[in-house]
Amino acid sequence: MFQPGQIKDYQALNTALDHLLTGESDVISHLANASSLLNYFLDDVNWVGFYTMKNGQLQLGPFQGLPACVTIPVGRGVCGTAVSDNRTMRIADVHVFPGHIACDANSKSEIVIPITVNDEVYGVLDIDAPITDRFTEEDQTGLEAFVRVLEKHLAQAN
Template sequence: MFQPGQLQDYKALNTALDHLLAGEDDIISHLANASSLLNYFLDNVNWVGFYTMKNGQLQLGPFQGLPACVTIPLGRGVCGTAVSEDKVMRVADVHTFPGHIACDANSKSEIVIPVHVDGEVFGVLDIDAPIADRFTAEDEAGLLEFVSVLEQHLKTAA
């Protein structure tokens, strides 16, 4: 079984994503399958999904987990901050993050990675975990590559 934090496993996961999305051209299908794939293979996570840009804020997209916040203003919470700063946010303890938005009280750590299409922020990949300090530098590197694979497919999707 896939072990989080082992980069060679992320390479296999990213190859699986590339094959899963190949030949398909629907954005929602891409995001739904990407969130499902991550939810299935990552241990110790309780929410995996996407928020996409719509009308100048983040709008809930395909996800796996409990119901979530529908809209997030830019600059608010981990997701909104990731977009406004256009950078990965890896938060070991969400309860210490100023302005954290608690959609699931069981979440203790989070990683958010901006997703780009044609040089613009399209949205974010958001992953929450029920344990503190869940996400490592290796997770971040593997998930950045995962997002890169996804971005290539989103460029050609309708």
Template sequence: MFQPGQLKSYDELNSALDHLLAGEDDIVSHLANASSLLNYFLDNVNWVGFYTMKNGQLQLGPFQGLPACVTIPVGRGVCGTAVNEDKVMRVADVYAFPGHIACDANSKSEIVIPVHRNGEIFGVLDIDAPVTDRFSADDERGLEAFVKVLEKHLSTAS
């Protein structure tokens, strides 16, 4: 459906996500396709995926990359902090982040964006990179917009 390098901006990527999810209503399929799309088109990343809220903690969801931590308590690590504070966490050097949870020793920077469904925190989009300071303010804005497209589809999914 897509070719590497075909999408040149977050606007194009977000439009591709919107078209990909249109007409589908399965949450797991939405998350799986969203993580695959990002993994395929973002350069210099080594893990892209979702953690969803289950029993008061984050539970591993669909992802692309090496095996990952299965559960993360709210308030722990970059993902748990993003949920606890309900804000984007853009970390230039994960080893300088207090309480960082190292699922993959090759990851050096990370961005985590909270995902909401019907007004509640549903989980997070987590992206790791094998280089420090991989994620810019432009990446943050583009990925927040990506999550907004995803949230629109999650609101009617089951």
């Protein structure tokens, strides 16, 4: 299928995610496998994971990488801003982003994509990289499509 760090075709990756999640109904399993799939196949990333909404703030979910911040208020940092603005945040240099929350000091760029289920923000996909300007417009488009596949399965899960 793919070699580690060799994603060139997001459509194929998104098809793989769809097949991986089909027939399964556990939300934690969905998020765990999705983070593992991305971490394995994306190059130059040091954290891939999810935060989900709980009690009005983002709560750490399944991830791959170093230990991370457990809760993030909506509107704070890149993840919280993505939720409050309900839009993808592609940050070339996190050190110039006002209010950036540095969970991993090695992170230099980040992309955060809101996840919406049943017309409500469910959480975010958060990916950090140890190099500046890691995420391209092509990455954003492909990862947003990845999240749409995930949203479909989350809506069907228990």
